[in-house]
Amino acid sequence: MVMSNWQIIRGQIKYIDLLIEVCDARAPYSSRHPKAKEIFGSKPILLLLNKSDLADKKYLDNELEQLNKLPNQKAIALSLKSKQHKQTILKIIEDLTKVKREASKRKGLSTTTIRICVVGMPNVGKSSLINWLIGHKRAKVGNKPGITKGPQWIKIDKGLELLDTPGVLPRENLDNKTRTKLAILNLLKAAPDETETLANESLTFLKIYYPLAIKQYLDISEDENINLETLAQKRGFLSPGGKYNLNRAAHTLLLDLNDGKLGGVFLDRV
Numbered sequence: 581m582v583m584s585n586w587q588i589i590r591g592q593i594k595y596i597d598l599l600i601e602v603c604d605a606r607a608p609y610s611s612r613h614p615k616a617k618e619i620f621g622s623k624p625i626l627l628l629l630n631k632s633d634l635a636d637k638k639y640l641d642n643e644l645e646q647l648n649k650l651p652n653q654k655a656i657a658l659s660l661k662s663k664q665h666k667q668t669i670l671k672i673i674e675d676l677t678k679v680k681r682e683a684s685k686r687k688g689l690s691t692t693t694i695r696i697c698v699v700g701m702p703n704v705g706k707s708s709l710i711n712w713l714i715g716h717k718r719a720k721v722g723n724k725p726g727i728t729k730g731p732q733w734i735k736i737d738k739g740l741e742l743l744d745t746p747g748v749l750p751r752e753n754l755d756n757k758t759r760t761k762l763a764i765l766n767l768l769k770a771a772p773d774e775t776e777t778l779a780n781e782s783l784t785f786l787k788i789y790y791p792l793a794i795k796q797y798l799d800i801s802e803d804e805n806i807n808l809e810t811l812a813q814k815r816g817f818l819s820p821g822g823k824y825n826l827n828r829a830a831h832t833l834l835l836d837l838n839d840g841k842l843g844g845v846f847l848d849r850v
């Protein structure tokens with residue numbers, strides 16, 4: 581039987597010294613696994629709030645402050661679009677694994693290998709992170725037998741090894757509100773007939789929390805015109821019968837929102 585990446589990681593967790601959990605900076609709570617603590621036990625966690633280029637910085641900073649109050653956990657915002665701060669990440673990894681390195685030293689070992697694995701919900705940026713951390717070495721690994729023959733540990737820096745397999749956290753037991761946020765952020769694939777509902781949910785949220793951004797995007801001044809009809813009208817999205825094509829407007833809004841065209845957002849405000 582071919583094991584899923586997540587099953588491979590579960591089997592390796594006892595060897596792992598540090599978990600890098602990637603979540604989405606636009607909804608850091610909703611994009612984490614509800615049972616993360618239960619799954620990871622007491623392992624140190626580096627929480628990367630990725631896609632920060634699309635997030636509302638004001639709320640993100642506040643969230644980071646809260647997340648960094650927890651022991652054995654460090655949270656930072658990141659954008660893998662800009663590919664900066666690699667040294668900062670390596671330094672945090674060093675700090676979070678100090679206990680293990682000091683224990684090895686006491687045992688008289690001259691070197692310690694710190695083993696790290698990357699986990700997170702679908703589409704948060706795990707593969708982008710692994711590629712960035714591994715850099716050019718990944719290509720070499722590709723020539724070796726595939727992960728189905730066993731986990732591959734790859735050196736990313738002196739004394740640091742990364743399990744070259746992202747663990748996709750299973751999405752189960754999510755409440756409706758969380759599912760809606762994840763679907764809006766494209767972290768969860770919604771059914772095609774849900775597009776308009778999701779776009780309308782987004783509009784309701786934007787109207788309350790980002791009124792200026794949504795009015796600017798729709799090029800309007802009145803609150804009551806914040807709807808899909810307005811977008812269809814402004815863009816000239818018409819169906820063959822001459823009616824406004826609301827489905828096309830819904831798709832466009834969701835794409836633009838995820839493209840940062842409405843500015844930075846933070847969905848975990850509600």
Ligand SMILES: Nc1nc2c(ncn2[C@@H]2O[C@H](COP(=O)(O)OP(=O)(O)OP(=O)(O)O)[C@@H](O)[C@H]2O)c(=O)[nH]1
Nearest residue numbers: 630631659660661701702703704705706707708748
């Ligand atoms: N704007 C933005 N997009 C990003 C960032 N990081 C990753 N992405 C995009 O997000 C999408 C998903 O990235 P992946 O690295 O494939 O995510 P993943 O977690 O490996 O996804 P799965 O393998 O499906 O679980 C891609 O289109 C990336 O280009 C970021 O920091 N900012």
Ligand SMILES: [Mg+2]
Nearest residue numbers: 706707708746
């Ligand atoms: Mg991936």
